[in-house]
Amino acid sequence: MKTHTVYKTFQTAQRREFVRITEDVQDAVDESGVREGMVLVSAMHITAGVWVNDDEPGILEDALEWLDKLAPATWQSPPNEVARELLPDDGDYRHHRGGEDNGDAHFKNLLVHHQVVLPITEGRLDLGPWQAVFYCEFDGRRRKRLVIKVMGE
C-alpha cells in the first residue's frame, strides 16, 4: 500500500473564488505512483470547500449568487428578502461577536462541504467527462491550505 501527501496553498485575489485544481490532484496521483485507490482532497479551513462540478463560468457565477442567498454575508446587503430572512434573527451572526465577519463562509462551507474523495483507476482520476475539481474559497485574500492524500497501490 502506498500513501502520498501534498499540501497546496492558495491566496486568492477575491474574497470568494473558485480555483480549478483537477490537474493538481492528478499531479499528486502521478507522483504517488498509485494505480488503483482513492484520493482525498480536503480544505484545511472552515471557510472553504471542495466541489466537483462543471468548469463552465456561468455555473460558477450562478453558484456564488445562489450561495449568497442561502448563506448570506453581513459584510454586504442581503441580495433579497429571502436572504434577509435566512440571516440570523438578530441581524448578525453570533460568531461575529468576537470581531469576525465571515459567518456566511462557515455556512457556505457546510453547504459545499470541505472535502471530496475521488477514485483512482489505472493511475487516473476516475471522473466523468464534465467533472472538474474546484477549491472553493469563501474568505480569501489570505493564505489558506488544502491537503491532498493519495492512498492505494
Next chain:
Amino acid sequence: MKTHTVYKTFQTAQRREFVRITEDVQDAVDESGVREGMVLVSAMHITAGVWVNDDEPGILEDALEWLDKLAPATWQSPPNEVARELLPDDGDYRHHRGGEDNGDAHFKNLLVHHQVVLPITEGRLDLGPWQAVFYCEFDGRRRKRLVIKVMGE
C-alpha cells in the same frame, strides 16, 4: 490490499428519480473479497448525487419537493415565492446561455453531494438499520454513470 471497480449505468424514466443501490454496492463489495475497508460510491456526472437515507417513499417525495424550492428549476414554474427568489436575479441561470436547461440539477448536486464513502466491516456495508444508499438523478432520461470503488483487505 485489494481494490475493485464497478461501473453502473442508469437511464431513468423520470427527469428526477431516486434509485436504491444499496444491494449493488454490497454486490461490488462481495465481488471484491474485501472484508475490512471502505467503498466509494460516486456519480460520474455533475447533475446527479448519492444520498444515504431512509428507503421510505414519503421522505423521497418530500426531498424532491424541498430540493425544488432550494434549487429551483427554470423548466417549471417556481413552486412558491421563496423558490422564485432563490432563482438567479435575472430569472434564468447563466449556465443556460449555452442552451442547457439543467442549472437546478447542478445545485441539487451541490446540496446532495455526488459521492459517499461507506465502511466495510466483516465483508458487509457497515450501515445503520435504516440507512439505504440512493443514486439521485436530477437530469435523467439519458445514460448516466456511477463508479463504485472498493478498497481494503
Next chain:
Amino acid sequence: MKTHTVYKTFQTAQRREFVRITEDVQDAVDESGVREGMVLVSAMHITAGVWVNDDEPGILEDALEWLDKLAPATWQSPPNEVARELLPDDGDYRHHRGGEDNGDAHFKNLLVHHQVVLPITEGRLDLGPWQAVFYCEFDGRRRKRLVIKVMGE
C-alpha cells in the same frame, strides 16, 4: 495495510446537539497504529450528521438557527416566512404519515451530510488549526451510533 473500527454511542440531552468528537477520532487513530491513511467518521442514522468546523459556540448556535430555517421542523412553529414556505406545501412532511415527527432531521442530515473522511499523517488527524469534528444530532434523546473506520499503514 491496517484497519480499525470503533463504534461510539450518543444519547444527547437535547433533541438537537453538536458533540465534539475530534479527540475520539484521534483516539481511534492512535489505537489503530496507522501512521498514514484515512479515517471515515460516519453517523449510522439518517437523522444525524458529521461536520468539520469551528469549535466556537456562536457558530454552533448560528448553525442550528439557520438549519431550522432551511429544513424546518413541524414540531415547532416555523421561525419565519421563509421557513414556512420551505415546509411541504401541505404543511407537513409526507414522512410523518407513519407517525414520525422528524422529517426536518432527515433534511438537516442531507445538508450537513452523514460522514466525513479525514487524512492521517504521521499518526495525527491532518486538520487545519480551527478544524474540529462534530457529531451533529438532529433527533436525539435516544441511543444513536457512529462508526469510525481507520485505514492505512
